[in-house]
Amino acid sequence: MEKQLYLAAGCFWGAEHFFKQIDGVTFTEVGFANGNTDNPTYEQVYTDTTGFAETVRLSYDPLRVSLTFLLQMYFKAIDPTSLNQQGEDRGTRYRTGIYYTDPDDLPFIRQAMAHEAARHSKPLQVEVLPLNNFFRAEDYHQDYLDVNPDGYCHLPVALFREAREARDLATLQKAEKYRLLLKQLQSLLEGEKDPIACMANAAAMLHDTFHFWWTGFYRVVGDELVLGPFQGPVACMHIAYGKGVCGTAWQQCRTLLVPDVEQFPGHIACSAASRSEVVVPVMHDGSVTAVLDIDSQHLATFDYADRHFLQEVAALLPC
Numbered sequence: 001m002e003k004q005l006y007l008a009a010g011c012f013w014g015a016e017h018f019f020k021q022i023d024g025v026t027f028t029e030v031g032f033a034n035g036n037t038d039n040p041t042y043e044q045v046y047t048d049t050t051g052f053a054e055t056v057r058l059s060y061d062p063l064r065v066s067l068t069f070l071l072q073m074y075f076k077a078i079d080p081t082s083l084n085q086q087g088e089d090r091g092t093r094y095r096t097g098i099y100y101t102d103p104d105d106l107p108f109i110r111q112a113m114a115h116e117a118a119r120h121s122k123p124l125q126v127e128v129l130p131l132n133n134f135f136r137a138e139d140y141h142q143d144y145l146d147v148n149p150d151g152y153c154h155l156p157v158a159l160f161r162e163a164r165e166a167r168d169l170a171t172l173q174k175a176e177k178y179r180l181l182l183k184q185l186q187s188l189l190e191g192e193k194d195p196i197a198c199m200a201n202a203a204a205m206l207h208d209t210f211h212f213w214w215t216g217f218y219r220v221v222g223d224e225l226v227l228g229p230f231q232g233p234v235a236c237m238h239i240a241y242g243k244g245v246c247g248t249a250w251q252q253c254r255t256l257l258v259p260d261v262e263q264f265p266g267h268i269a270c271s272a273a274s275r276s277e278v279v280v281p282v283m284h285d286g287s288v289t290a291v292l293d294i295d296s297q298h299l300a301t302f303d304y305a306d307r308h309f310l311q312e313v314a315a316l317l318p319c
């Protein structure tokens with residue numbers, strides 16, 4: 001599983017050199033994003049009339065590095081309060097921007113922006129937009145500082161060392177815990193046919209391992225969800241199709257990551273203490289038979305790594 005992100009961080013030579021060294025980043029290339037022509041050349045972009053921003057396209061493995069961690073690194077490499085200027089490079093082509101292709105990224109980006117904004121007295125000048133277009137730059141711009149180690153760069157050398165040494169330990173440790181849990185759960189459930197017994201032990205194992213606020217299942221019974229095995233405080237017992245995070249995940253047949261429950265229209269607050277949530281549909285023969293619902297007392301607890309591993313948990317259940 002790989003994810004994509006497009007980051008404008010001033011001159012793309014140094015920016016690519018920085019991002020490519022971060023553990024979990026699997027691919028980088030430099031190019032021009034969100035402009036208003038096709039196939040621009042560097043010279044055309046340099047005139048500052050094409051609307052393009054020098055941008056690094058990244059692929060990353062979300063089981064090694066989270067979007068949130070990448071954005072924390074991004075903010076180390078830019079002055080986010082500077083408009084159309086990074087270092088001595090000036091112009092709209094050197095503006096800063098976070099361009100996303102997956103709308104599910106947006107709540108994580110917004111949260112990283114809010115976190116960063118709280119560290120500055122001036123407003124942030126980083127634009128957050130869907131990616132409209134991206135054109136790869138000419139070959140001689142790719143891996144520029146690898147090919148030209150003494151080439152121009154607006155970033156300090158110490159920053160590259162920081163990128164090389166950076167490890168998203170939270171994500172690495174979380175992935176390790178999930179892998180172990182999956183092994184244990186697989187052997188525990190082996191041969192067990194009763195879905196409720198399996199859900200009960202899956203909920204217990206997840207809850208015990210990660211100490212979430214609430215971990216449990218709602219089963220599809222007729223046209224609604226009914227409370228199933230869970231760990232944590234008492235919860236609402238019936239949820240209608242399409243209602244709340246659980247009913248919406250059932251309706252859309254997809255995992256929903258909710259970094260801030262207050263931002264999810266129609267969220268059902270079984271407990272005021274819950275601040276973020278993930279709901280994973282449990283599928284059997286192409287239809288949803290239950291949902292796995294997990295709540296956290298903290299914002300943005302769940303990300304793409306949780307989604308990946310919790311879907312593996314759901315796939316182990318004999319519903």
Ligand code: SME
Pocket residue numbers: 214235236239243244245246247266267268269270271274277293295
């Ligand atoms: N928050 C859920 C309801 C279930 S509780 O979180 C346990 C929802 O909006 O569907």
